[in-house]
Structures are given as structure tokens and as C-alpha cells.
Amino acid sequence: xxxxxxxxxxxxxxxxxxxxxxxxxxxxxxxxxxxxxxxxxxxxxxxxxxxxxxxxxxxxxxxxxxxxxxxxxxxxxxxxxxxxxxxxxxxxxxxxxxxxxxxxxxxxxxxxx
Amino acid sequence: xxxxxxxxxxxxxxxxxxxxxxxxxxxxxxxxxxxxxxxxxxxxxxxxxxxxxxxxxxxxxxxxxxxxxxxxxxxxxxxxxxxxxxxxxxxxxxxxxxxxxxxxxxxxxx
Numbered sequence: 281x282x283x284x285x286x287x288x289x290x291x292x293x294x295x296x297x298x299x300x301x302x303x304x305x306x307x308x309x310x311x312x313x314x315x316x317x318x319x320x321x322x323x324x325x326x327x328x329x330x331x332x333x334x335x336x337x338x339x340x341x342x343x344x345x346x347x348x349x350x351x352x353x354x355x356x357x358x359x360x361x362x363x364x365x366x367x368x369x370x371x372x373x374x375x376x377x378x379x380x381x382x383x384x385x386x387x388x389x390x391x392x393x
Numbered sequence: 394x395x396x397x398x399x400x401x402x403x404x405x406x407x408x409x410x411x412x413x414x415x416x417x418x419x420x421x422x423x424x425x426x427x428x429x430x431x432x433x434x435x436x437x438x439x440x441x442x443x444x445x446x447x448x449x450x451x452x453x454x455x456x457x458x459x460x461x462x463x464x465x466x467x468x469x470x471x472x473x474x475x476x477x478x479x480x481x482x483x484x485x486x487x488x489x490x491x492x493x494x495x496x497x498x499x500x501x502x503x
Binding site: 311313315321322323324325328330336338370372374378379380381382383384385386387 | 490494
């Protein structure tokens with residue numbers, strides 16, 4: 281199983297540029313999440329989704345947008361990149377069942393210059 | 394609002410020591426608690442999942458406990474090894490989402 285796949289692994293953006301971080305999972309999980317991790321810090325929730333067509337804001341949603349048109353995919357969009365968005369971004373998925381663990385992608389390291 | 398705290402932020406120990414990492418949460422209505430390991434520059438690897446109805450889980454040299462009434466979870470690592478050096482993160486499941494602590498950076502030296 282591929283699990284949770286994120287692309288790209290690395291990206292450098294200029295201030296004001298836009299990009300989409302891709303996330304796909306093959307475990308048929310309803311729940312998907314986007315987190316960011318700044319150096320030496322824990323993970324902060326950006327957006328999450330409990331199923332196709334349903335998304336909700338997390339702790340730090342400003343400057344980002346998401347969509348969930350299929351169960352498998354949950355892309356994260358940065359519209360106007362700012363240096364404050366330099367971070368490592370992790371996508372995760374989980375089942376609604378509380379007995380199951382969450383699975384994470386390998387991360388996307390984004391630098392905005 | 395659920396908040397998760399981990400103490401200590403960093404820990405350096407000699408090889409062979411038994412050690413305890415702490416995780417505290419403010420809302421006892423969590424559904425489960427998950428411990429992760431993160432190596433530098435890498436993603437998260439799940440270590441243990443404790444459901445809200447359980448008191449502890451064990452995997453090899455790792456043992457995690459959960460006390461919802463006091464809002465605490467601990468990760469016990471027995472006979473630590475240099476290969477255990479990493480950052481350890483706990484995350485509480487709050488209805489639909491995982492809320493993370495800030496992590497404990499562990500270094501085990503030979």
C-alpha cells in the first residue's frame with residue numbers, strides 16, 4: 281500500500297506566487313488533514329475534511345484554501361505565498377473509527393523567498 | 394479548546410537508561426491518544442495508539458499509558474539506545490481531528 285502520498289517533496293516559491301500541494305491516500309479514509317510544522321515546533325492544523333465535499337478550518341487557516349472533491353485527494357492551495365508560510369507541510373488521513381491510527385505523508389518542505 | 398503540552402521539551406540521557414516522556418491535555422473528552430516518532434527531516438511514524446477505554450499499550454521496549462481523569466499520558470522507553478534519538482510527539486484525537494503537542498527531543502548518547 282502506498283498509504284499517504286504527498287507531492288512535491290521540496291519547493292521554493294517567490295513571494296506572491298501560488299501553488300498547490302497535492303495529497304492522496306489509498307486507504308479509503310474519510311478524514312484527511314493538513315498540518316504545518318515550523319522548526320522545533322509541533323504540528324498546527326491548517327484545514328481538515330471529514331468526507332468528500334466537506335472541509336473545515338483548523339487553527340491556522342489564513343492564507344490557504346482546500347477542496348475535497350474525492351475521497352482520495354485533498355489538495356492544499358497557497359494563493360499568495362508569503363515568507364511566513366515557509367514551513368514543512370504534512371498531510372494525514374484517518375478513519376472515523378476511534379480505534380484506528382492516523383497515517384502521515386512524508387511532508388513537503390516549502391521555502392518562500 | 395483542546396490543548397496538548399509535552400514535558401520536557403528536550404532530554405539527553407546515556408544509553409541504557411529507562412526514561413519517561415510526558416504528555417498533558419486539557420480536555421479529558423479525547424477519543425484516543427497517539428504517540429509518534431519523528432526523525433530529523435522526516436515524516437511521522439506511529440508508535441502506539443491508546444483508545445480512551447484503555448489504560449496502556451505496549452510495543453517492544455515502549456509502553457504508553459493514559460489517564461483521562463488527570464489529563465495525562467506517558468511514554469516509557471526501557472533500556473534506551475542511541476537509535477531511539479528522535480523527537481517524540483503525542484496527539485489527542487478531539488472528535489474529528491488530532492491535536493498535537495510540541496514534542497520532546499530525545500538524544501541518547503553511547
